[in-house]
Amino acid sequence: MTETPPRTRRLAWVAIRAEEAAVRRARAASARHAVPPADRTPPRPTLTVIVCAYTMDRWDDLTAALASIRAQDEPPAETILVADHCHELAGRAAREFPDVTVLRNRGRRGLSGARNTGVEGAHGDIVAFLDDDATAEPDWTMRLLDGYADPNVLGVGGRIQPSWDTGRPAWFPAEFDWVVGCTYRGMPEHAAPVRNLIGANMSFRRSVLLGVGGFRTDLGRVGTRPLGCEETELCIRAAARHRGGRIGYEPAAVVRHRVPAARTTWRYFRARCWAEGLSKAAVSRHAGTGTALASERSYLASTIPRALVRPFAPDAAPPKATIPALVLGVLTTALGYATGRLRGLGQDPPPTAPALAFRAFGLLALPIAALLWVLAVRMPVAVERMGGLGLLDVLPTLYWCALALLTAGFAATLLDRAARAPRYALYTCALVTMLHATPAVLYEHLRYAWAWKHVEVVDQFLRTGETLPNAGELAPYHQWPGFFAEAAAAVEAIGAPDALTMAAWSPLAFDLLLIGPLVLLYRTFTRNRRILWAAVWIYFGTAWVGQDYFAPQTFAFVLYVTILALVLDRDRRPPVTLGLCAPLVLAVVTAHQLTPPMLAVAAGALACSRAHRPVALPLLGFTAVAVLGWDLTVARPFLFEQFGTSWSQFGDFQANTHAGMVNLGTAEPGQVLVARVDRALTAGVVLLAAAALIRCPRLRRSPATLLAIAPLPLLAAGAYGGEIIFRVYLFALPAVAFLIASWLAPLFGDRGRPRPRAVLLPVVFALLLTGFVFGYYGKERQNHFVDGEIAARRWLASVSAPGDLIVAATNNFPGAYADYERQQHRWFAMETPALREGVVRDPVAGLTALADEYPGSTAYLFLTAGQRAECDQTGLLPAGALDRMDHTLSTAPRFTVLLRDRDAVIYRIDPGTTPQRAVAPQAAPPPQVAPPSSAPVRSAPVRSGPAR
Numbered sequence: 042m043t044e045t046p047p048r049t050r051r052l053a054w055v056a057i058r059a060e061e062a063a064v065r066r067a068r069a070a071s072a073r074h075a076v077p078p079a080d081r082t083p084p085r086p087t088l089t090v091i092v093c094a095y096t097m098d099r100w101d102d103l104t105a106a107l108a109s110i111r112a113q114d115e116p117p118a119e120t121i122l123v124a125d126h127c128h129e130l131a132g133r134a135a136r137e138f139p140d141v142t143v144l145r146n147r148g149r150r151g152l153s154g155a156r157n158t159g160v161e162g163a164h165g166d167i168v169a170f171l172d173d174d175a176t177a178e179p180d181w182t183m184r185l186l187d188g189y190a191d192p193n194v195l196g197v198g199g200r201i202q203p204s205w206d207t208g209r210p211a212w213f214p215a216e217f218d219w220v221v222g223c224t225y226r227g228m229p230e231h232a233a234p235v236r237n238l239i240g241a242n243m244s245f246r247r248s249v250l251l252g253v254g255g256f257r258t259d260l261g262r263v264g265t266r267p268l269g270c271e272e273t274e275l276c277i278r279a280a281a282r283h284r285g286g287r288i289g290y291e292p293a294a295v296v297r298h299r300v301p302a303a304r305t306t307w308r309y310f311r312a313r314c315w316a317e318g319l320s321k322a323a324v325s326r327h328a329g330t331g332t333a334l335a336s337e338r339s340y341l342a343s344t345i346p347r348a349l350v351r352p353f354a355p356d357a358a359p360p361k362a363t364i365p366a367l368v369l370g371v372l373t374t375a376l377g378y379a380t381g382r383l384r385g386l387g388q389d390p391p392p393t394a395p396a397l398a399f400r401a402f403g404l405l406a407l408p409i410a411a412l413l414w415v416l417a418v419r420m421p422v423a424v425e426r427m428g429g430l431g432l433l434d435v436l437p438t439l440y441w442c443a444l445a446l447l448t449a450g451f452a453a454t455l456l457d458r459a460a461r462a463p464r465y466a467l468y469t470c471a472l473v474t475m476l477h478a479t480p481a482v483l484y485e486h487l488r489y490a491w492a493w494k495h496v497e498v499v500d501q502f503l504r505t506g507e508t509l510p511n512a513g514e515l516a517p518y519h520q521w522p523g524f525f526a527e528a529a530a531a532v533e534a535i536g537a538p539d540a541l542t543m544a545a546w547s548p549l550a551f552d553l554l555l556i557g558p559l560v561l562l563y564r565t566f567t568r569n570r571r572i573l574w575a576a577v578w579i580y581f582g583t584a585w586v587g588q589d590y591f592a593p594q595t596f597a598f599v600l601y602v603t604i605l606a607l608v609l610d611r612d613r614r615p616p617v618t619l620g621l622c623a624p625l626v627l628a629v630v631t632a633h634q635l636t637p638p639m640l641a642v643a644a645g646a647l648a649c650s651r652a653h654r655p656v657a658l659p660l661l662g663f664t665a666v667a668v669l670g671w672d673l674t675v676a677r678p679f680l681f682e683q684f685g686t687s688w689s690q691f692g693d694f695q696a697n698t699h700a701g702m703v704n705l706g707t708a709e710p711g712q713v714l715v716a717r718v719d720r721a722l723t724a725g726v727v728l729l730a731a732a733a734l735i736r737c738p739r740l741r742r743s744p745a746t747l748l749a750i751a752p753l754p755l756l757a758a759g760a761y762g763g764e765i766i767f768r769v770y771l772f773a774l775p776a777v778a779f780l781i782a783s784w785l786a787p788l789f790g791d792r793g794r795p796r797p798r799a800v801l802l803p804v805v806f807a808l809l810l811t812g813f814v815f816g817y818y819g820k821e822r823q824n825h826f827v828d829g830e831i832a833a834r835r836w837l838a839s840v841s842a843p844g845d846l847i848v849a850a851t852n853n854f855p856g857a858y859a860d861y862e863r864q865q866h867r868w869f870a871m872e873t874p875a876l877r878e879g880v881v882r883d884p885v886a887g888l889t890a891l892a893d894e895y896p897g898s899t900a901y902l903f904l905t906a907g908q909r910a911e912c913d914q915t916g917l918l919p920a921g922a923l924d925r926m927d928h929t930l931s932t933a934p935r936f937t938v939l940l941r942d943r944d945a946v947i948y949r950i951d952p953g954t955t956p957q958r959a960v961a962p963q964a965a966p967p968p969q970v971a972p973p974s975s976a977p978v979r980s981a982p983v984r985s986g987p988a989r
Contacts, residue, residue, distance in 0.1 A: 087118040089165030093155040094173040095125035102174040109176035115183040123155040153256035162739035169244035184294035195286040196245040198238030199294025214363040227344030237276035270320035318377020406450025413443035429711015431821030452803035465574035502529040520676040523632035524593035544591035558602040565609035576782035585816030586767040597636035646751035715819035722812025733784035748776035823910040829944025846900040892950040902948040
């Protein structure tokens, strides 16, 4: 009779076990339904089973291993198969195992890198590891999960029984079953704490593995090389980090480990003992000799002596033939350990010449780039000569050299595995400083008209100490006053006369402050510090939309990222996390209109993930209640007033996204180029994120993907003053930056030996930064204000009275909303198209008709270089329209010139009953200064709508 092959027997055994498990599951389900709800136990932690495979030669074994997982009495929440750099295996597994998540090892080749990849892609609270040539008993997962009833348990392992293809050799002692990866004689017979687990049957809390950084990739098996002890080192490291934590051994959780004939030879026995000694030497270097050899001392003092005398007992089970193996195994292992110590195994290998070069460049590039930047901003920069490309026209070459050197140095640092977090943090702080401190250093006054407007709102809070019941255009600021009230309190605390200085440096301050929340957020996605800091760098290198100025949006966005980081950090209990998030949510709700809905959408997206649902779902409910409570009480007047407009825009994706784009047909040529680069950068960021999701399937189940997609539905909610597309980009960018960094991770190299394709890393960073500087600096001609404009506005404030009307083309000038609670404002270029076109066609008739709408009020027309730059650059008015208007009004009968210089002109629009021109008041005009230059932060020609 022909004997059945061992693999066929194993598959048949698994099939029988699967059928038995199905019967047991059915019985268990009926028993659960019979238990009263009050007696049901709390939900058990979710379990992910990870199987790592590295060759097609063990396909039948792998099939049996996965079949045994399907046959579990308590099936795992997910099963992950990691292919260790074997594309053929990954492709076939993806086709034949549709119920298994197949990942490719993105780390260093070897078992440790594959396991780390599986842990990063897992979603279960517990991760269990099963070898690809092992099969689990049907109650394996249930027994493992039972061990986690105690919260102090860090990991649980089980018994591993050898399944000999050709039977146990007579000379092979059970005390040396660890040679074939199985439980050996001398281990506990009952459940007990142990120092370390054996890799073929072990499990850990996923948070523990992430917290200690996973398995060391310089230990563990690579291919068929029989090295190990990575589990030992990890267990020692986890126990050292979690004081009071325990590693448990549960012999009832059984797996059967196949032992082929090749592992039953003396040659393999000697090689495995030698490799074990080398591995123990490496572990002792990392963990210390005392801890690394504690169990081995007990093994040599107790287990081996008993094994030597057991064959001579009257009822001896093991034959005397095991004695040579015992002696040879101990001596070979000891010799391997001594050799490993002499070789210095476990120490970092000496860096190669390229690695030393990258390390030296990464260390030197940062201080040199910082020095070049300091020299660049100390040079005389003619900001008043900015043209169609804004600051790009006038920044010195030294500045661009500093930015290029900083980018190359950061890329070299990513290629240096020895680099630590402080160096990454210094590089990121230097990038933020170079990008966002440069305008504050070069300009004499606060940039960007919206920042001036917010300063004026803070000044009003300082003057009156209360919100205004009817603030007109600025009503949102008084119905969401959180940011302004806190800013006013800060101004009073430091004893400053106003918020101008604070506002000038707020982009730098807010961006530096944002680094911390971003790092915390990315740590919940990965423990790879290089991916983490690359994501931070990419975020700041692509956040071109300019939402970092002195504004409620900036304040609320920092809190938004902080809340997400807290929600995704599962090291705390849900009630503690909710307690930390609650005050931050209330601060966001009272400070801004759009951020709370974005937060609710993000929480709803995270609630779709079972792992984050315990925190995300209550957070969603709390945010929704807080938003409704605020909007239906304090903010009700504004919302009811805007409801009709918002409802008419709801669902119109095309109109809402188009509302924020420049009309390229009428804009300046320089601004056409800037807008096209903006769009190319945005499209590039989206394409890189899409490439990451295609190239890295494990990212599709990451919370980062949920957060990247979550803001998209808000494109249908309304145009939000033409800015909804920029806000959606901003809220998606933190997650998108992480996806791009994960896609770039293979370029980082391994062990400090970068591959030739690593040259793409600085190239990608340089391209992204090029898009950023075009988007962020390219519109600065409109944002920069000079002395003449500021002096003219102050002069106008001195001659105007409460109740007067200030008319201007746009609100793009400093002090546009000064004394807004006492004066009225109209911006005719931002009004309806009919009014705008009428003023351009006949300025005299159009402006006098506008002034006559306010009987009893004195009307002033205020035109500045900043308004001219905005109208010309964005195409809001025809090119040169304000100059032609000024020429026409200079001889019009109802327009009196009160002040004129190169930066501004002020007209008084006399009442219709005045027959002749009046004489201008005798007031000293502001000093003559050079013509101004300025430009917008983003590509939106219309500046009406909600609070920024």
